[in-house]
Amino acid sequence: MNKKRVSILALSLLGAIGCRHLAPSKPLSELTANEAAGHRIFVSQCSGCHYANTENGLHGPGLEGLFRKPYLASGAPANDDRVTAVILHGRSVMPAFGNTLSDQEAEELIAYLHTL
Ligand code: HEC
DSSP states (O other): OOHHHHHHHHHHHHHHHHTTOOOOOOOGGGOOHHHHHHHHHHHHHTTTTOOSSOSSOSSSOOOTTGGGSSBOTTSSBOSHHHHHHHHHHOBTTBOOOTTTSOHHHHHHHHHHHTTO
16 A cells, blocks of 8 residues: 555544534424423433433433434444333343333333434
């Protein structure tokens, strides 16, 4: 490989690493009724352990961009089925919410998580 190709490669690698910042989440003022209901559930049940507006961890991983990234913190695919399972059944020290949330509340929460 010549010198020019190496530096182009290095630059594109840097770009790929540097571009990790996500586009902003949907503003709270623009949430639908369903998403806003999910936000209220998040605040009461989840925000003690998870930040919604950053990828930085609190007790659990930050959830900004949860569904806009291909994988969850655990490496599992970021899809509704997987996230719903984590919420209903828990994961290591994260408690299960299967007995706390109704089916409708779980759906509202997922709708809100999609806005992050
Ligand atoms: C008592 C603290 C606590 C609460 C409350 C909590 N979590 Fe968690 N959560 C965690 C921890 C810790 C992890 C990391 C678990 C692990 O993989 O070791 C986690 C992981 C997750 C993950 C990533 C799962 C994966 O596969 O990587 C999601 C999504 C999540 N939580 C969503 C929620 C939602 C939504 C709520 C509210 C219903 C919630 N959590 C409430 C502590 C909590």
